[in-house]
Structure formats: C-alpha cells, structure tokens
Amino acid sequence: MKIAVNGIPESPKEINFSERMDELNRIFGEGKARDFRFPPSLDGSFVCYRSGKDIFFQGSFEGMVEGNCSRCLKSYSFSIAKNFDFVLTHEPLPAKSKGLNLEDMGLSFYSGEEINLSPLIQEQVLLALPTRPLCDERCLGICGGCGANLSSETCLCDSSPGDSRMAFFRNLRLDR
Ligand SMILES: [Zn+2]
Ligand SMILES: [Zn+2]
Structure with missing residues (x-):
C-alpha cells in the first residue's frame, strides 16, 4: 500500500486498503515458523492527515488467519483485528540528525513523494498474532x-x- 504525500490533506481523510499478504506468507512459508498462513490480502481502513511535516495515521484491519496448533498440530482458523496508530515525520537533513540515531528513538520517517505503508501494516499484522498458536486455550x-x-x-x-x-x-x- 503506497500513498502519495501530496494527496494527504490537513483535515482527516479516510482511505480503505487491501494489503497483500504475499510477503508475510513467503516469510512464514520459508522459515522455521510455519505456524501461520495469511489470506491473499487483509482489508482495513485508516484516517490520515498532515500537520506540518508530520503525517498521522489511525486505522484498523481485520481478517482470518490460519494457524497450526502448537499442542495438537491441527490447523485451525481464527480472526485477527487490530487498531493502529502511528506518526511519520519527514526525514531530517543529515546535518540535523548528526550523532543521533533517530530510528532508535522510536521515530518513523518518510522521504520523497510517496510513502510505502506496507512494512508498517505488516508489522501491525505480526503484532496482532498470538505469541503461540493454540486451536483452543484448553487444547x-x-x-x-x-x-x-x-x-x-x-x-x-x-x-x-x-x-x-x-x-x-x-x-x-x-x-x-
Ligand atoms: Zn496415550
Ligand atoms: Zn490444539
């Protein structure tokens, strides 16, 4: 999901999105972690607006994910839903950020004319997953x-x- 910076107004604008899950499916399919499988895409929406050089996003997504129970090994489906909230700041000039690792300070940046939201949305999807897949708490x-x-x-x-x-x-x- 990419969004043009100059398309983001100062008053909140609502955008629906459908984020492709190919990348996450590839990572989970290749790695040792075969515990989750995602649908081709997850649907959600967010409101975004600009304030000076900061861009604010607030939204949510939901969808069904398939997991492999870590106790009985059976596959099962479950729904995930999550709200998210983040702010992107315009990347500072190199001179200004000298000596400071701003990413370590928990800030996220954008630069250029377009913002790629996919890594941020995918990170939120990972955060919405249970730490351990269980078909049932009582399994x-x-x-x-x-x-x-x-x-x-x-x-x-x-x-x-x-x-x-x-x-x-x-x-x-x-x-x-
Ligand atoms: Zn037995
Ligand atoms: Zn189970």
Whole structure:
C-alpha cells in the first residue's frame, strides 16, 4: 500500500486498503515458523492527515488467519483485528540528525513523494498474532505415547499399575 504525500490533506481523510499478504506468507512459508498462513490480502481502513511535516495515521484491519496448533498440530482458523496508530515525520537533513540515531528513538520517517505503508501494516499484522498458536486455550495436545488427540480421542496407552500418572489419580480417589 503506497500513498502519495501530496494527496494527504490537513483535515482527516479516510482511505480503505487491501494489503497483500504475499510477503508475510513467503516469510512464514520459508522459515522455521510455519505456524501461520495469511489470506491473499487483509482489508482495513485508516484516517490520515498532515500537520506540518508530520503525517498521522489511525486505522484498523481485520481478517482470518490460519494457524497450526502448537499442542495438537491441527490447523485451525481464527480472526485477527487490530487498531493502529502511528506518526511519520519527514526525514531530517543529515546535518540535523548528526550523532543521533533517530530510528532508535522510536521515530518513523518518510522521504520523497510517496510513502510505502506496507512494512508498517505488516508489522501491525505480526503484532496482532498470538505469541503461540493454540486451536483452543484448553487444547490438551497429543499423547506422547499413543499419539491420540487428547481433546477428542481417548488415550490408548496401557494404564498399568506401574504408571505413576495413574497412581496420582488413584491417590486422589482415596483422599475423598
Ligand atoms: Zn490444539
Ligand atoms: Zn496415550
């Protein structure tokens, strides 16, 4: 998503966007992190306006993402939605920024006639993802012994008296 700097007025203007997710799908598809798959694009809108050399953006997006549960490994879909809010400042002249790393100070810049919002929107999409994909908070995962999906299947492992986990349950019953 690119926007022309001279098209941004001083009074707020609303813009709808549809951000392509190819780049994020490529990164997640290639890397070790295969936990999320994005739709071809995510839809959203923002309001932007200019104040001096600063450009303000406030918006939101939503969409469905597919994840692989980190406990049971099944794929599942979930919705993400996020509000975002950022300010871009015109890149200062090199002389002014001497000795200061302004990006480290948390400032974002634009330069030239056009602003590429894609990296900023993609960053917001990453922030909207859960730290760990779970099909359900209560997902019980897979039994390490028999491979049963413990949320929907019965564990087929032998529950012999020597099994310490079963001993725990027997003790529970005795306490009652
Ligand atoms: Zn799961
Ligand atoms: Zn089992």
